[in-house]
Amino acid sequence: MTQERNREKSQTCKNVESLKYRSFDSLTLQEIWKLKKLGILNGCGGKGCIIRPPKAIFFEASCDKHDHGYWRGGDEERRRECDDKFFYAMMRDCERLPPSLTFVWYVLWCLLYYYSVRLFGSKYFNYTNKFRMENIIATLKLLGYLIGMLLFTYLDIPQEQLAILWVLMILDFTSGVAKQWRVDPSKLTSKRAWLGVITKSASLSAILTIALIIKWLHLDTSFYLSAMIWLLIMAEGYSILQNIYAVRTGTVLPEYDVVSVILKSISNMLKEKIEKSIDNHR
Numbered sequence: 449m450t451q452e453r454n455r456e457k458s459q460t461c462k463n464v465e466s467l468k469y470r471s472f473d474s475l476t477l478q479e480i481w482k483l484k485k486l487g488i489l490n491g492c493g494g495k496g497c498i499i500r501p502p503k504a505i506f507f508e509a510s511c512d513k514h515d516h517g518y519w520r521g522g523d524e525e526r527r528r529e530c531d532d533k534f535f536y537a538m539m540r541d542c543e544r545l546p547p548s549l550t551f552v553w554y555v556l557w558c559l560l561y562y563y564s565v566r567l568f569g570s571k572y573f574n575y576t577n578k579f580r581m582e583n584i585i586a587t588l589k590l591l592g593y594l595i596g597m598l599l600f601t602y603l604d605i606p607q608e609q610l611a612i613l614w615v616l617m618i619l620d621f622t623s624g625v626a627k628q629w630r631v632d633p634s635k636l637t638s639k640r641a642w643l644g645v646i647t648k649s650a651s652l653s654a655i656l657t658i659a660l661i662i663k664w665l666h667l668d669t670s671f672y673l674s675a676m677i678w679l680l681i682m683a684e685g686y687s688i689l690q691n692i693y694a695v696r697t698g699t700v701l702p703e704y705d706v707v708s709v710i711l712k713s714i715s716n717m718l719k720e721k722i723e724k725s726i727d728n729h730r
Contacts, residue, residue, distance in 0.1 A: 510537035521574025616684035623691035
């Protein structure tokens with residue numbers, strides 16, 4: 449009796465393992481349900497999570513497909529490919545929605561899901577070469593957090609204004625993705641999305657750089673930084689309105705690189721201050 453049960457168990461394992469190397473779209477509902485019962489497919493959210501993230505039901509099919517890709521595994525390139533497919537699958541889910549603020553709201557969740565799996569999903573991926581990124585990522589995040597806290601404390605950066613700017617940057621990035629998907633989806637690539645993240649990060653880095661220079665010049669840090677951040681907030685707000693207009697109408701308004709103008713003006717002002725400071729020390 450025991451041998452028979454072991455044979456059945458072994459056969460079941462072989463049957464389940466064979467599902468790993470088939471494409472997700474070829475699986476039957478019964479096979480998908482079997483993988484869900486085994487915990488291989490768990491929809492949206494991390495494995496073992498009792499509380500599901502927002503919009504989990506809406507994106508459940510895309511999340512199951514992503515889980516199947518992670519179960520199949522591979523190398524780091526394969527993981528990136530799996531995450532990129534996950535993002536495009538969610539964006540196709542959003543196509544069921546009318547072009548409105550609801551669409552932009554769901555695109556925001558697409559991005560949050562995507563960047564969550566990019567940053568924290570490595571421990572769930574079945575690496576065939578046993579290479580894992582979570583330790584490196586965890587170390588970098590801890591270092592970034594510590595350095596950030598030290599800089600904010602030392603430079604007296606207005607944190608409330610910076611928090612508003614950060615939220616608006618996220619909304620601008622999200623509405624920008626929604627605009628691109630509405631106007632020309634073929635130009636929406638993961639490389640382009642990461643470029644947007646790098647651009648926003650560069651703006652925040654510029655604030656830190658200018659704060660360091662102002663501190664070195666012994667100027668009123670709070671006045672200059674507050675003025676700069678409020679100007680950037682207005683620029684982000686203008687960009688968000690442009691994006692929402694494009695989502696609703698499908699028409700792209702003329703773009704003005706307000707951020708570059710602001711940074712150039714501040715750079716010129718600091719250049720004059722630095723030249724005066726050098727002259728005074730001679």
